[in-house]
Amino acid sequence: MGQVGFDQGENTISHLHQNLGYEKSSPFGSLLEMAIVAQTTHVSKVYKLAAAEVVALDEVNIVVNEGDFLALMGPSGSGKSTLLHLIAGIDRPSSGTCSVLNFNLGTMSESELAKWRNQYVGFVFQSFNLVPVLSALENVELPLLLTGLSSSKRKAQAKTALELVGLADRMDHTPRQLSGGQQQRIAIARAIATDPQLILCDEPTGNLDSVSADAVLEIFHTLNTQLGKTIIMVTHDPHAARAAKEVRYLEKGKLLPAGEKPKDW
Amino acid sequence: MTLATYMFKNALRNKRRTALTAISLAISLTVVIFLKTILLQMTDPPEPKRPSARFVVRHRVSLTMGLPRSNEQKIREMEGIVDVTPMQWFQGIYKDEKPENWFARFAVDPDSFFRVYDNLKPASEEQFQAFRKTRTGCLVGRKLEERYGFKIGDTITIRGDIFDANPELKVVGFYDVTDDQPMNDWLVFQIKYLDEMLGETTRVSSFFALADSPQRLETLLPAIEERFRNSDAEVKAETEKAFQMSFLEMMGNVTGLINTLVTVVVFAVLLIAASTMALTIKERTREVATLKALGFSRGHILGLVVGEGIIVSTIGGLLGIGGSYVVLPRPGLLAACAAGAIVAIIIGVLMMAISFILEMKQDSKVRFIASKYGAIIAICIGVVITGLLVATMPTLDWLSMSGGYVMAMNVRPQTGLLGLGITVVVGVFSSFWPAFQASRMSVLDGLRKVD
């Protein structure tokens, strides 16, 4: 995908590292000891509906290590999105614990979680969810507004993130002026703007044509291999899953053992 | 970009909606300022620049009962009195009974009148002398000169209603008000002429008097009342301000009425703003959820939405307050703007109708002009008409426009401040509930929502 625009290659990435190196304490004592990025232990999620209880997740144990690129697959209703939401701290388990980047999410208040997400987690949605009245650059800058960085630093960092997804030349465009693929790349730039450790994606290629999807997947690949970002991606698109290093399947709320697929998948 | 920029962009996201909300706040604020200005004008006439030592002596039972003229000398003899002047409220009818032709007419004694009313000054010494010497002469305030274009030598006929006399008065001059007391729309003529017409030395409704100092009034007023106790005409002596206020009291609970109106108007505009704010935030549910997923806390969301509400209300508030300051003292301009707006609306609706009919007939070219430029054409014509009216219309004042009920409108600073206060209150309260709900909403519910 030549047009994705990583021509500047190494240059850009080191530039990003320089720029993103703002005062943010590492959640880990030392990077060398670090191995586990996210871990769930006996995590269950039960929804109470009017008549019945629906078990969305059933005793899920999963470990995601630093540098992993994990794809979560499964039929709809299998609980893959729920698992992603629990790891993102936007939903809470009915039982079990979720530990992400050495934070025990169960013990954190909602505002602590919000701050934590802002600093350590990037989120990419299926339908991009860009703010229509803001330019591409401003959209990317949005999460940086909460960091306390100076205005010029924010701008520089947002630009770097945009360069990384190859859309620096579109930074003054509004989402409406961009294609779906471009919008999703802006959304990815927004997710990495605060230089998070972990990137969570919920069907990132679900609304894209295959060419745009490939461009997005290639960005994820670069983020994973060259910047060492840990990525967890929920998808039901086998093509997308192939971009990941590892694929795990869920079925009826249970995580299948590594390498195992649902029967009729 | 900052959070403030984001708030601004949000506020202007749906420009039509923001404009409608802001304009309805602006016009409601104009109503509030209009009402409060009327109220202030009545309850709190401008204080004289220096404390006044002027006071009024009238019959204890009511203003309709006169006092004998011999009282003048008795009052003059009291300690601390500088001067006394008899004043008879003549009332009467000028031209017709329409309220816009209503103004104060007094029968006075020329010499002592201007000594007691030391804030009123005849336009020139010659005019003053002419007033003294002309039996049927009268002086009019500058406001009346403006309103009716009276010139020296004009004859003004007043039909008596209280009195069985129809004085034919000759304008011999004008007087100026040297402070900001609302006394520039009086007509004064010689009380000797009134006596002559009635064939007797008439009793007068009041004596106005000047004490040697404002502090003197404390002891002087009771002393005068005491002086006339058990005479055949007991009196009430009160400061000029108290005398003015007694007329307001007669209107009943005007303060209560106007304050109630203001409260209801504010509440109504609060609802208008709140309903649009609720709509706005409801439509943005997904975006709010996204922001939360990006790490915006409840406090951030609350702040963003309330901030947006304040921005919208501030636009409307400044428009309304600024508009009031410009337009309320100039009813002619207000009328011109209203006329222009009405014409613009009518043309706009016509354009709409034309484009709609053409749309049915598939005449796309004309339709395009009508629908694309219809609003602009309508607004341009409205502006032109407003301009033409402003340029050609004779000066109007509130008195004649309202049929005589509303006097000059000068917005006072405290009324403007009240408007600002209302703006902030509307901004905060209209957005607080939607903001609170948005901040409490779960990220998952918000993301799931397909609008």
Add this chain to the structure above:
Amino acid sequence: MPLPLKYNVRHVARRWKTTSMTILAIALVVAIFICMLALSNGITHAFRISGEPRNVIVLRSGSNAETNSAVERTVYDIAKVLPGIARDKDGNALVTAETINIATLPKKTGGGGNASIRGFGPMSMAMRPQIKLVAGRMPDPALHELIVGSGAAERFANTEIGDEIKLVKSKWKIVGRFEAENSAFSSELWGDVDRLNLEFDRTVYSSLLMQADSIEARDALIKAFKDDQRLSKLEGQPEAGYYEKQTAQTAKPIEFLGMLISIIMAIGAVFAAMNAMYASISSRAWEISTLRVIGFSRFSIILSFCLESLFVGFIGGVIGALLALPINGVTTGTTSWSTFSELAFAFRITPSLVLGGIVFASLIGVIGGFLPAIQASRIAIVDGLKGEG
């Protein structure tokens, strides 16, 4: 084919949370409208029912109110024998000479107010059927005695039966109370005309009241009065017309203020309704396209949305009327500028006023819905179906 109204009603019900605020805003505007007009209605009513259709009031020509009129004693005797004068069952001519005096009396709320003290004659009560003594007795003409109208009793202090109030020189005892159907008379205190004239140092009456046999006789009476040389300085007019004229000065400013504020606030309410309708329509684009696909015409879409907005306005009007209703009958007071004295009156909400308020609100709704409805009708079928929301 028009869309069924049920469709719109359900939509309004579905978004009741946001709609209810719009409805309430409209309701408040209508409540202001109704209350202000009820206020001026009350004043008008007080004056209107004061006049008896067959009565003629005689004042000095040139004076426009009883307070500044003067009628000589001799006129009374001339008037009594004029043709067309009605007589009571004992054969007495229904003619009375009266005086109106203004006195400052202490008010219950503190401060002083101008009270109308009417001096009345033996025939006065008979000529005013709306006045009824409800407590105590009529005053003795030989004594300093007064009866007090219910409106005056409510506003002035020391007006219970048995109380005494000082007028000009002497103390007057309250011996009775009358009701006058909220007419201007209920704000007055009544005493014997000649005794009151002595008190107020008057030598002449304020007015002469005559009752004619019929409306026609009344007009003839007025003419006869005009033609009589002895009465050249006097002028007769129907009592009803006299009171009607008084409303102008007192009720009109309130009406002016009420209409002005209502209309301006209505613009605000129209904008609120517009916002709500635009929002509703933009969230229903898909649905509108579907309706168009099914075959509903543009016109029926416009009609439907105008009706929906009218419905919102109508509900607002009904709620506004309900909000305003409790004020009906609440008494308050102002000064009648023509007589220069306190006038007690009650807020008066009539069925036509309620109807007017609801129509006013419905208009707000229709006007607010018109532009959005046109926009709705413009949604291209394809556009609406393309975007999924």
